[in-house]
């Protein structure tokens with residue numbers, strides 16, 4: 080710790096002596112503008128901020144937001160966790176489009192299927208306060224893509240970092256009065272990164288059967304090409320049609336955390352929107368959306384020792400996911416408030432075939448899921464300083480496993496069910512009040528249900544010998560989160576702070592457990608009653624000489640009430656402090672990130688405790704005419720550490736903990752024509 084304080088002091092003294100810069104800081108302004116714009120229970124990350132960091136994916140980039148953590152399985156494709164809610168408990172949408180990964184091991188979580196350069200901003204809504212999409216049980220992460228600005232534009236971004244980490248992209252757009260077009264391309268590549276001990280993440284115990292072959296240890300960790308396009312046409316003054324298409328070819332992605340690596344993961348995304356504004360008769364907006372996407376995913380153990388002696392590979396899994404859906408929404412002015420009415424539908428197919436030397440099996444048995452829902456939201460100013468919002472949503476969901484894996488369902492859950500219908504209802508009431516200009520209070524109660532996912536109900540994987548099987552539970556019921564949230568925000572001249580608390584009582588929360596079969600056990604899913612609570616604090620202090628201090632804290636605690644034990648996979652207390660000097664032309668920042676140890680673990684799942692850690696990062700940025708340059712060093716003291724969530728439960732994992740990056744340097748140059 081001492082080293083940190085000394086470094087911070089030296090840095091601050093140096094910056095104070097340096098004196099004022101050429102113009103007014105812009106960073107402060109951005110924080111204030113955002114503070115005024117954002118809802119209290121919402122956080123927004125502008126993609127400009129991501130450029131300053133060495134983040135490789137959306138998950139890593141969002142870690143700066145209090146309450147966001149990730150599950151790390153390799154060098155890229157981190158899975159988002161929001162206040163301990165993960166997987167199907169949160170919605171991660173791209174421009175309102177629902178996209179699902181194909182891998183039954185979540186190698187390709189939703190947010191993996193988009194490139195940074197496509198993104199304008201990401202907003203995170205915490206708590207069950209979204210009624211406009213089905214199943215936002217723990218919250219909603221909305222990724223918004225860039226729209227072309229008027230006239231002609233071109234942007235080039237070149238990133239390079241330790242371990243041959245490369246990310247380059249180019250995009251160009253033209254927007255006239257009648258039509259607009261945007262085209263973009265990006266390429267990302269990296270070797271497996273080195274941890275704090277100087278080892279590559281592929282260099283673990285060579286005696287381990289799942290270890291990488293010697294020649295693979297220094298080979299690429301991923302190579303990803305992404306192409307995207309957006310075409311918009313303004314048909315009448317107030318009519319707009321927009322069509323987006325993107326394709327991502329991801330190859331050779333390693334996952335030391337799992338038993339296999341992805342050979343490829345290819346995505347197609349199509350999104351079409353038609354919007355009519357100012358229709359008259361109180362109708363402010365009418366929106367129609369249609370989207371379609373598919374992911375093809377292939378993984379094998381060909382880069383691991385386990386495949387030696389078996390030809391090309393010993394294990395292989397080929398998976399496909401396809402999703403399409405749409406939405407109709409209208410915004411209506413009613414009294415002094417705004418009424419939103421909508422109906423949405425989506426259909427999802429998921430299948431995966433697993434190959435082992437002994438047999439081939441339908442691991443994800445061609446599962447069809449569909450959901451139709453309708454919602455209403457109304458917000459109205461009550462008195463001068465108070466605003467009331469309420470929302471409601473109803474859903475009908477259907478799911479069916481087309482391939483027959485009742486062999487496993489019978490064995491472990493004594494059922495031959497392959498089809499289910501679920502009805503879900505939810506709603507919320509939120510009150511926002513601002514007794515004085517600088518101060519704001521938020522209070523809300525929300526209740527959202529979501530049906531079990533296709534994997535939670537129907538996954539079926541028979542493992543050889545006494546290795547536990549992996550089986551879904553067709554008898555699962557939908558989960559229902561009933562949550563209270565409370566928040567305070569203060570936005571003054573020299574201080575901006577925000578604190579939020581939540582208490583969530585979840586009926587039929589879906590968790591992993593071991594189920595005993597006649598011969599051996601299997602990992603499966605069950606409903607439990609659970610309590611999750613915690614909160615976040617973030618503070619900003621604007622000091623003289625363009626200095627700025629920033630601090631943040633997040634904490635969650637989870638309990639399985641049915642079995643009276645801690646919930647598994649709960650991130651520990653986390654703290655972030657940063658000090659920044661922000662002139663108009665350049666900025667420099669020193670940042671410390673700390674996590675407490677996590678000793679509340681689920682020992683029934685052999686979940687292990689994780690030690691606390693602390694790292695320090697340095698950043699520097701410079702703005703020239705059309706060029707922005709960012710450079711930095713992440714994990715300055717080369718600490719060896721693990722995030723608690725990098726160690727997850729069995730069948731999903733190889734037993735390998737994936738350490739975080741050691742000291743790594745990076746440089747990013749963004750140029751706009």
Ligand SMILES: [Cu+2]
Nearest residue numbers: 182184186378
């Ligand atoms: Cu996979």
